[in-house]
Amino acid sequence: MIIIGSDHTGIELKKKIISYLYDRKIEYADVTNFENQDGDDYPDIAKIICTKVLENNNNLGIAICGTGIGISIASNKFRGIRAAVCTNDYMAEMSRRDNNANVLCLGSRLKSSEREDNIFSIVNSFINNFYEAGRHDRRLKKIREIENMYLKGGK
Numbered sequence: 683m684i685i686i687g688s689d690h691t692g693i694e695l696k697k698k699i700i701s702y703l704y705d706r707k708i709e710y711a712d713v714t715n716f717e718n719q720d721g722d723d724y725p726d727i728a729k730i731i732c733t734k735v736l737e738n739n740n741n742l743g744i745a746i747c748g749t750g751i752g753i754s755i756a757s758n759k760f761r762g763i764r765a766a767v768c769t770n771d772y773m774a775e776m777s778r779r780d781n782n783a784n785v786l787c788l789g790s791r792l793k794s795s796e797r798e799d800n801i802f803s804i805v806n807s808f809i810n811n812f813y814e815a816g817r818h819d820r821r822l823k824k825i826r827e828i829e830n831m832y833l834k835g836g837k
């Protein structure tokens with residue numbers, strides 16, 4: 683399932699992506715507000731999305747803030763989350779194939795988000811590419827070792 687959410691800056695972009703998912707019968711859960719609310723800061727949004735993504739290995743997240751940067755920084759603090767800011771479909775594709783990214787971070791205020799077709803292409807690449815394992819396993823194992831060294835809690 684796709685777990686999607688945004689801070690106040692990303693509500694309109696989130697709505698567009700939701701209709702894209704809905705039209706293609708892609709299962710999703712919108713875990714954040716549909717209206718602008720005080721206090722929907724990106725670290726809180728990252729927490730809601732990442733906690734849900736981690737419930738099931740097949741889940742992927744789409745996390746939106748103004749630049750995609752804040753929400754990716756916060757998301758990457760969660761053990762087991764590999765969040766990638768992507769501004770084009772090549773980045774989205776490689777984030778899945780090489781990095782096994784499980785959260786796509788998008789910036790609602792970026793030029794790359796102005797055109798719907800670009801955003802939909804990024805989302806499509808993220809959802810429809812898969813981790814290639816092999817030589818990448820060694821690198822992801824090293825990321826897990828960093829998590830074990832520096833992060834408390836989680837699995």
Ligand code: RB5
Nearest residue numbers: 691747748749751752753
């Ligand atoms: C909120 O104004 C903004 O800082 C946030 O959406 C995001 O861009 C942070 O990285």
